[in-house]
Amino acid sequence: xxxxxxxxxxxxxxxxxxxxxxxPVMEIRHTNQRIQMDSIPAKLLPPELSVLxxxxxxxxALLELSxxxxxxxxxxxxxxxxxxxxxxxxxxxxxxxSLSIDPWLTTxxxxxxxxxxxxxxxxxxxxxxxxxxxxxVREAPKDPVEAAINAYLPDTLIQNPAFLQFDLENNIRVLIxxxxxxxxxxxxxxxxxxxxxxTDNIKVxxxxxxxxxxxxxxxxxxxxxxxxxxRAIYRALPAKTSAIIYLNKAAS
Amino acid sequence: MNYMLQQIISGFKEFLMxxxxxxxxxxxxxxxxxxxxxxxxxxxxxxxxxxxxETTPPDSTQLSEIKASxxxxxxxxxxxxxxxxxxxxxxxxxxxxNEFTLLRKNEIIRKDKxxxxxxxxxxxxxxxxxxxxxxxxxxxxxxxxxxxVWKKPDWAFVEAGLPVPAINxxxxxxxxxxxxxxxxxxxxYLIHGTLYQRFLGLPVTHGCIRLNDDNLELVYKSxxxxxxxxxF
Numbered sequence: 183x184x185x186x187x188x189x190x191x192x193x194x195x196x197x198x199x200x201x202x203x204x205x206p207v208m209e210i211r212h213t214n215q216r217i218q219m220d221s222i223p224a225k226l227l228p229p230e231l232s233v234l235x236x237x238x239x240x241x242x243a244l245l246e247l248s249x250x251x252x253x254x255x256x257x258x259x260x261x262x263x264x265x266x267x268x269x270x271x272x273x274x275x276x277x278x279x280s281l282s283i284d285p286w287l288t289t290x291x292x293x294x295x296x297x298x299x300x301x302x303x304x305x306x307x308x309x310x311x312x313x314x315x316x317x318x319v320r321e322a323p324k325d326p327v328e329a330a331i332n333a334y335l336p337d338t339l340i341q342n343p344a345f346l347q348f349d350l351e352n353n354i355r356v357l358i359x360x361x362x363x364x365x366x367x368x369x370x371x372x373x374x375x376x377x378x379x380x381t382d383n384i385k386v387x388x389x390x391x392x393x394x395x396x397x398x399x400x401x402x403x404x405x406x407x408x409x410x411x412x413r414a415i416y417r418a419l420p421a422k423t424s425a426i427i428y429l430n431k432a433a434s
Numbered sequence: 435m436n437y438m439l440q441q442i443i444s445g446f447k448e449f450l451m452x453x454x455x456x457x458x459x460x461x462x463x464x465x466x467x468x469x470x471x472x473x474x475x476x477x478x479x480x481x482x483x484x485x486x487x488e489t490t491p492p493d494s495t496q497l498s499e500i501k502a503s504x505x506x507x508x509x510x511x512x513x514x515x516x517x518x519x520x521x522x523x524x525x526x527x528x529x530x531x532n533e534f535t536l537l538r539k540n541e542i543i544r545k546d547k548x549x550x551x552x553x554x555x556x557x558x559x560x561x562x563x564x565x566x567x568x569x570x571x572x573x574x575x576x577x578x579x580x581x582x583v584w585k586k587p588d589w590a591f592v593e594a595g596l597p598v599p600a601i602n603x604x605x606x607x608x609x610x611x612x613x614x615x616x617x618x619x620x621x622x623y624l625i626h627g628t629l630y631q632r633f634l635g636l637p638v639t640h641g642c643i644r645l646n647d648d649n650l651e652l653v654y655k656s657x658x659x660x661x662x663x664x665x666f
């Protein structure tokens with residue numbers, strides 16, 4: 183009886199793992215179907231000119247982003263920089279300390295890459311361990327004496343460890359984490375942040391597995407930045423904003 | 435010693451012959467399958483689904499033509515992007531780091547500390563509240579003043595625990611607190627000087643941008659009316 187249970191669980195686990203392993207393939211197929219629906223020209227792009235094609239797509243996306251009224255996020259994996267701009271004027275750039283790109287993205291053929299990345303994409307949702315607006319509430323003093331006692335001295339805000347998640351309209355996830363220190367709080371926050379991502383992913387896919395639906399896959403880009411730069415970028419971005427990602431094959 | 439070694443070897447032989455061995459080998463095999471098989475399936479299926487995208491290279495003449503066209507297009511886009519950057523002086527304010535950068539095209543003229551909004555929400559009972567933050571976005575210089583006079587708004591009195599005077603009361607006017615110059619960004623926000631130079635680099639203002647005397651003079655003289663100020 184125990185053996186039967188053990189083998190059944192093992193078989194189910196194997197089936198689930200195979201199901202999950204097919205998730206990147208399903209994502210390619212979904213993207214492919216969308217391209218066909220939009221009638222992109224059948225002529226495929228020569229791989230020798232991949233670098234130039236991708237660069238042109240990036241410039242085109244930058245120009246399109248400059249037409250928008252709000253600040254946009256620019257992730258240039260080629261130069262290892264991340265920054266913000268408004269109306270085509272670059273405002274701030276930070277050098278990426280370390281970078282991890284999902285192999286799904288690095289093996290993407292040019293046709294699919296151009297479909298996904300040749301225009302700015304909306305950030306559909308985001309999650310963060312830091313506050314966007316660090317508002318401090320103060321009650322008005324009753325008289326000048328109380329005002330003098332409570333005279334404002336700049337607080338040194340306690341800054342939480344910084345971890346950001348941006349989910350883009352084109353089904354890409356950008357994860358930005360601060361440079362790690364030996365602080366226990368940093369490590370604990372990091373564990374909690376990435377653990378919740380992992381468990382959410384498993385939960386969604388388990389649900390789809392049980393209900394005979396296709397697996398969900400979101401290719402990830404993981405970036406490490408200095409914490410102060412992360413805060414500057416995150417606080418600059420409005421609630422609804424667009425992002426551009428540039429990944430040239432030479433960079434991957 | 436020899437006897438002990440013999441005992442160990444015979445014990446090991448016995449273990450290998452026992453049913454436990456079969457179970458251990460089976461478990462190792464299962465773990466191997468669980469780890470390796472999904473990876474193999476993923477790799478094989480990715481190869482299959484991406485194979486239609488493999489192309490035969492075009493001939494060299496066609497390739498050169500396409501390449502030249504791409505290079506020309508990239509140069510055109512670069513030119514358009516470069517035209518977006520103001521050719522006159524403009525200012526970028528970083529409210530997170532409390533820094534300003536004065537630029538002309540791509541050249542940094544000066545980069546130094548400033549002070550921006552404190553993000554304090556001042557509450558006056560349930561009636562009124564003011565949030566002291568510097569707005570973000572693209573702005574223009576709408577006006578420039580020398581020796582500006584500060585007309586204190588209601589919050590300045592509420593914050594000091596004083597009764598709020600009439601709109602045009604003389605107590606509303608303060609001289610010399612805004613420095614030698616002020617640049618108007620609209621909606622009540624200014625770039626001006628400060629008496630509290632030691633707080634530069636910190637978020638201490640009520641929304642305005644404070645610079646030290648030297649930087650203020652440079653910014654005042656560099657930025658014309660309608661010059662762009664970008665705040666993030």
